[in-house]
Amino acid sequence: MTPQLDDTDRALIAALQSNARLPVADLARSLGLARTTVQARLERLERSGAIVGYTLRLGEAARAPLHATALVNIELRAGPAVLARLRSLPAVQVVHTTSGRFDLLVQIAAQTTQELDETLDRIGETRGVKGSESLIHLSTKIDRRD
Known part of the structure; x- marks a missing residue:
């Protein structure tokens, strides 16, 4: 199943690509969403396979x-x-x-x-x-x- 991503999903993914360690509260604040909304979207993106893990990028x-x-x-x-x-x-x-x-x-x-x-x-x-x-x-x- 290919997940359908909307603009909010893409903005959330872009924020995580920049810094995957951002707390959900910070992500919610930067996106202008409720913390519970961001948490639910993250869980949906993980379940659907759009997000398969979080990693470290070396400097x-x-x-x-x-x-x-x-x-x-x-x-x-x-x-x-x-x-x-x-x-x-x-x-x-x-x-x-x-x-x-x-x-x-x-x-x-x-x-x-x-x-x-x-x-x-x-x-x-x-x-x-x-x-x-x-x-x-x-x-x-x-x-x-x-």
Whole structure:
């Protein structure tokens, strides 16, 4: 079931994306609603799956300093084994399947160039990987992640 969100739901979600630790009373005050109304909406959004959890976003000082993207080509039917290997590499943060020239887009975060290099080597030597191309992130110009 896809939840139907109205403008108030979207405003509530935006406030939580900015700071998920805001007390319900503060959320209610900022939205001009009763605290019980906000609490009921939060419960409905959680039940419907629109909100699936609350998380911590790290600041610059706590994030890994090096980030890279590996574009990976894999052999036919090698997906499950390659994904299992990628899952075992601590520096691998996110893996997306893609359309086009590459099969997987692998996002990596590392503390050192050595850790990044070793992670890229582990990806390249994985059984079922035909080839890869890596892109080291230099700076972030836009970041709209939730």
